[in-house]
Amino acid sequence: MKMLLSISWRNIWRHPARSGVLMGAIIAGIWAGILVSALTNGWIQQRFNNLIQEEITHAQVHHPEFLTEREALMYVDDAHEIFSFLDGDERVKAYAGRTLSDGMIQSPLTSSGVQIRGVDPDRERNTTTFHENVVDGEYLDSDIRNPILLGEKLTEKLNVDIGNRVVLTFQDMNNELTSASFNISGIFRTASTPYDERNVFVKAEDLQELLGDDIYHEVAIMLYDENLVDGVTEDLNESFDHIVAESWYELSPELRYITDMGGNLIVYIMGVIMLALAFGILNTMLMAIFERMKELGMLLAIGMSKLRVFLMIMLESVILTLSGAVVGLILTYFTVNYLGDKGIDLRSMGGESMAQFGFDAIVYPVAFMNDYITTIILVVVTALLAAIYPAIKALRLKPGEVVRE
Amino acid sequence: MAIITTHNLSKVYNPETVPVHALRDVNLEFEEGEFTTVRGPSGSGKTTLLNMIGGLDTPSDGYVEVDGTRITGMKDRELIDFRLNHIGFVFQAYNLIPVFTAYENVSFIMLLQKWDKQKMKERAEELLTAVGLKGKFDSRPKQLSGGEQQRVAVARALASRPKFILADEPTANLDTDSAMNLLDMMEKMNKEENVTFIFSTHDQRVIDRARRVITMVDGAIHKDEKKYPPLKGG
Ligand SMILES: Nc1ncnc2c1ncn2[C@@H]1O[C@H](COP(=O)(O)OP(=O)(O)O)[C@@H](O)[C@H]1O
Numbered sequence A: 001m002k003m004l005l006s007i008s009w010r011n012i013w014r015h016p017a018r019s020g021v022l023m024g025a026i027i028a029g030i031w032a033g034i035l036v037s038a039l040t041n042g043w044i045q046q047r048f049n050n051l052i053q054e055e056i057t058h059a060q061v062h063h064p065e066f067l068t069e070r071e072a073l074m075y076v077d078d079a080h081e082i083f084s085f086l087d088g089d090e091r092v093k094a095y096a097g098r099t100l101s102d103g104m105i106q107s108p109l110t111s112s113g114v115q116i117r118g119v120d121p122d123r124e125r126n127t128t129t130f131h132e133n134v135v136d137g138e139y140l141d142s143d144i145r146n147p148i149l150l151g152e153k154l155t156e157k158l159n160v161d162i163g164n165r166v167v168l169t170f171q172d173m174n175n176e177l178t179s180a181s182f183n184i185s186g187i188f189r190t191a192s193t194p195y196d197e198r199n200v201f202v203k204a205e206d207l208q209e210l211l212g213d214d215i216y217h218e219v220a221i222m223l224y225d226e227n228l229v230d231g232v233t234e235d236l237n238e239s240f241d242h243i244v245a246e247s248w249y250e251l252s253p254e255l256r257y258i259t260d261m262g263g264n265l266i267v268y269i270m271g272v273i274m275l276a277l278a279f280g281i282l283n284t285m286l287m288a289i290f291e292r293m294k295e296l297g298m299l300l301a302i303g304m305s306k307l308r309v310f311l312m313i314m315l316e317s318v319i320l321t322l323s324g325a326v327v328g329l330i331l332t333y334f335t336v337n338y339l340g341d342k343g344i345d346l347r348s349m350g351g352e353s354m355a356q357f358g359f360d361a362i363v364y365p366v367a368f369m370n371d372y373i374t375t376i377i378l379v380v381v382t383a384l385l386a387a388i389y390p391a392i393k394a395l396r397l398k399p400g401e402v403v404r405e
Numbered sequence B: 001m002a003i004i005t006t007h008n009l010s011k012v013y014n015p016e017t018v019p020v021h022a023l024r025d026v027n028l029e030f031e032e033g034e035f036t037t038v039r040g041p042s043g044s045g046k047t048t049l050l051n052m053i054g055g056l057d058t059p060s061d062g063y064v065e066v067d068g069t070r071i072t073g074m075k076d077r078e079l080i081d082f083r084l085n086h087i088g089f090v091f092q093a094y095n096l097i098p099v100f101t102a103y104e105n106v107s108f109i110m111l112l113q114k115w116d117k118q119k120m121k122e123r124a125e126e127l128l129t130a131v132g133l134k135g136k137f138d139s140r141p142k143q144l145s146g147g148e149q150q151r152v153a154v155a156r157a158l159a160s161r162p163k164f165i166l167a168d169e170p171t172a173n174l175d176t177d178s179a180m181n182l183l184d185m186m187e188k189m190n191k192e193e194n195v196t197f198i199f200s201t202h203d204q205r206v207i208d209r210a211r212r213v214i215t216m217v218d219g220a221i222h223k224d225e226k227k228y229p230p231l232k233g234g
C-alpha cells in the first residue's frame, strides 16, 4: 500500500502543469462553492437570529384566533397564571407579555397604518434583543409620559423626530375608536425597512389603559435550549385552556424552510461544482492512462495484479484531487474565518436593497465543520467515480500486445 | 527434466480476417541453466514465442508447461501470480517505472512478493552491485544510459528468484559495447545463480554468445543447435 501511495503520488508530478491546472480548478471550485454556501448560511443565520432574537423568540402563546383575526378582545386568558407557570419552568430563560393593536399613527404632516406593540420594557429587554436596534434617543424606559419608539423609515415618512408628538388611533375593548398622543422617545432601525415602517412600540401599561383592561395578546418565551421548544409548547397547551402555544417554526414555517435548506446548501452547491470538475478529472486520468499504456502493460506482465493496478489509478485520482482539495479547504477556511469576523459589506455591491427583504447589509459568512467534511467526501467520491472508466481501460490492456515494440 | 515444454504450439492472429500464422507447431524443451537465444528475421515469431512461454499471450493451439504446470488456460489472476513468482521479464524498452529509482525498481517486484524488508534490501543492493550499478541506486531511469537501464531490468528480473528469464531483444536499443556488457553480465548471472536465460535477438554478436541457438523462420523452428562447450567465456 505504501508503495502504491508512493507511485501514485510521484506519477501525479510527472506533468506538474497538467496536474497543477486541475488542482487549481479544484481549489477555485471549493473556495467559491464553500464561500457561496457560507455567505448564504450567514445570511440565513443572521435572518434567523434577527427574527428569533429580536421578536419571535422560541415560542409564543396567543388566543387561538388572535393571529388570524387580530382583535383586541382576543387576549390571552389567565395571562398571569401563564406567567407564574413560566416562572416555575427551568427550561425558560425569559418571557415577555405583549399587548397588541392595529391602528393609525398621525403626525402634523401625514398618517400611516401601523401595528402598535405594547411591551413591558424590562421584560422585553431580558427576553429579546430588540432594544439593540435603537439608533437614536432612548428605549421606552424614559421618564416622559406616553413614550413611543418609531422606526427610522416611519419618522422620515411622518417627518417627525425625537421629542415630537404623534397621535395613535385604534379600537378599544368595546370596539370604540380611541386616540391618544405619544411622545417620541427613540428611533430604531432593523434589517427590514418594511418592518420599520409598520411597527411602533409603546409601553404595555399605557396601551392597556387606553384599551380598558390589563390584558396581553402575546406571550413571547425564550428558552435556554431551543431544542426543548416542543416540550414547552406541549406542556403549555396541556395546562391551559383557550390558548395556543406554538414554536417558532410553527409561527414562521418559511423560517424553518430556509433554515433547513441552508443545512443542505453545501451539498447542492458542491455537487454541481464537483460534477463540472469530474470531467476535468476524467480527462486528466484518461490522458495519464493513454500515455502510460506500455508502462502499465509492463507492470501487468511482470506480475502486478490487476487489483493493484486498479487501486494505483484510483489512488492517483484521489490523491491528485485531494491535494487540490486540501489546499482549497485551507484557503477557504481562512477566508471564511477572516470574513466571518470582518463581514462583507454588501452595500458596496448594491446591497442596500437587501434590507427590503430583511437581510443585513453586512453579512458574516458561516461555514461549519460539517460543510468541510461534506466537501471532502464529495471530492473523494467524485475522484473515485471519475477514475473508474480510465482504470477499467487500463485493466483491459493485454500485456502481450502492449510490450511488443 | 525440462523446465519449459511447448506442445504443438501455434498462434494465428486475426483468424477471421487476414490470418497471420505467427507460430506453427512449435515443440521445444528448455533445461534448467540454459543460456539460449531465439534468432530469426523480423516477423519470424520470436516475440510471439516468448510471449507464449511467458504467459503473456494465449496460443491458438497447443500448450505450454512450466515445471510440469500447464500455464495455458490458467485464469488471468493465477497467471499474473505465476508470472510474478516464476518468470523474470526483460523487454526491449519500457522496462522500468520512470518515477522509481533503480533501487526501487528492483525492490518493487520483491514488494509484490512480500519479501522481508531486510532481505529485500540486501538482495536489491547485491543485484544492483552485481550488474555494475553500485553508486547509482538512487538514479531514476532517465538519469541512466540505455545499457544501464537494461541492467536494472535484468537485476529486477533476477530479484524475484524466477525459474527462468525471458528477454525479448534486450540489446536492440543498445550500442555494441553496452550490448556486450549486458551479455557479460547475463552470462555471469547464468553461471553464478544458475538462472536460465532465453533471449531473442537478430544480432550476430549476441547470437555468438549463446550456448544454444534456436532459429525461427516464418513461425516455425528452422534449426536448434546446441554448442558444447560454449564458444566464448566458458
Ligand atoms: N497482434 C497482432 N495481430 C496481428 N498480427 C500480429 C500481431 N502480433 C504479431 N503479429 C504478426 O505475427 C508475426 C510474428 O510477429 P513477432 O512474433 O513479433 O515476430 P518477431 O518478434 O520475430 O519480429 C508477424 O508477422 C507479425 O506481424
Ligand SMILES: [Mg+2]
Pocket: B046, B047, B048, B168, B169
Ligand atoms: Mg519481436
